[in-house]
Amino acid sequence: MQTNLSPLTRKLSAFVALSEIDLETLARFDRRRRSFEPGHEMIHEGQTGSSAFVLSKGWACSYKILPDGNRQIVDFQIPGDFLGLRSILFRTADHSVEAVTRIEASEVIASDILDSFARAPRLATAVLWAASRDEAMVVEHLVNLGRRSAEERMAHFFLELGARLALVGVGDRTGYDCPLTQYHLADVLGLSAVHVNRVLRKMREEGLVTFKTGRVVFDDFGRLKALAVFDTAYLDQDGPLLR
Amino acid sequence: MQTNLSPLTRKLSAFVALSEIDLETLARFDRRRRSFEPGHEMIHEGQTGSSAFVLSKGWACSYKILPDGNRQIVDFQIPGDFLGLRSILFRTADHSVEAVTRIEASEVIASDILDSFARAPRLATAVLWAASRDEAMVVEHLVNLGRRSAEERMAHFFLELGARLALVGVGDRTGYDCPLTQYHLADVLGLSAVHVNRVLRKMREEGLVTFKTGRVVFDDFGRLKALAVFDTAYLDQDGPLLR
């Protein structure tokens, strides 16, 4: 193991013990460095032959837009996250991805991925695991939208994001830096921007969380967790399953 | 290629051209035949060391239950579908799965999967593709809950199910057999059972769909599709990507 691993390598190592060949092959994912300005649409729904990216700096979000202009954000991506994997596996992208902040990322094209699986088969298993972990988050998010109130959703969202950031070494129990606007919150939680604002005010007044531009502050972590019925199980990484 | 392929083999072949070794290895997934009665909980959330299953007959549903007793169904599984894959990849199951009808399935244990990836590396890629296709469905479902009205959700759900069943050769443009209750619809669409009933009545009266116990009848397929803004893109299979 090297000391200066890429974020993706670190993530995959959590599931599969990687060999030298695996590591070498993975390193190839890191050749095409790119950067994007906030608001840039890195992947367009419906586009064929898109790339994927591994985020090294900044935040992105994946979403779908409905014909009436409404947008539903599926998830945010933070450093270390894979983004646009499905747009490689399928012929056309089934969702869009946009840079939230300025972003630094490595571009991964279809042949990189597919060839790497042939060279280093264990990588395929590792990527399957990573994709499944993403799916677990989407599923939790689905439950959030289907069965929780606006306030519970908000609490759950802040906590999940906090837990994910903690895994990559950012933020702590007091809070974390967060570049999102209230519009982002509305689009990810399936609410209107106006209602988001009211819910935020209520939660602030109740001493639960404070969301000010640029930062989320946990005013009462325990009570927030109880409100959201938040259980980190679906995010946990217990060390390599496959040795 | 053999004439009598298992449903899973047929599905994976749509993405990856499988070799003799791949096919032999896949055949091992089909050794432990099991059957379950309606209502049986095949996988329990939180349980460690669960199996996965490949459905050959009947319908199942995967879901999460919140502490207040509310349930959110994540998806239904129909013949040919993999079920509980994440409960193998993670140490503990992050969701439950229940038989909706009487079910026939093949049990797949963790070592089956993991060993098969070592023996037949292309299978890992194929399974990654299948898992991504499932994720695409969950994502579409998420958009449904976040940004569509009750009536639109209902329309979208019936159409998606119809399209999926058509892929395995069941049902047609006039409708399909469907063993679900109005409670199932409520739990999958994030609505109350009472409201589901009202929405169904409205749609029936408007001449869109008729949902009677045991069958979904499309009264006006075109208008239903327009209402749901349903686009099958995320379900399409265009033939093997990897040869």
Add this chain to the structure above:
DNA sequence: CGCGGGCTTGAGCATAGTCAAAGTCTGTGG
């Protein structure tokens, strides 16, 4: 025949949406 699961309907309520207007903050150019 009675029981239970599922379906249906009404009445009243609550959560969240829409529309509208004004306030704040930040960066840019004069």
Add this chain to the structure above:
DNA sequence: CCACAGACTTTGACTATGCTCAAGCCCGCG
């Protein structure tokens, strides 16, 4: 240094979508 534009936030008033509670119905099955 100020004026202004534009993006984001805040608040009020009104509306609507969907929920809860409650009751009754239908039908298959033991």
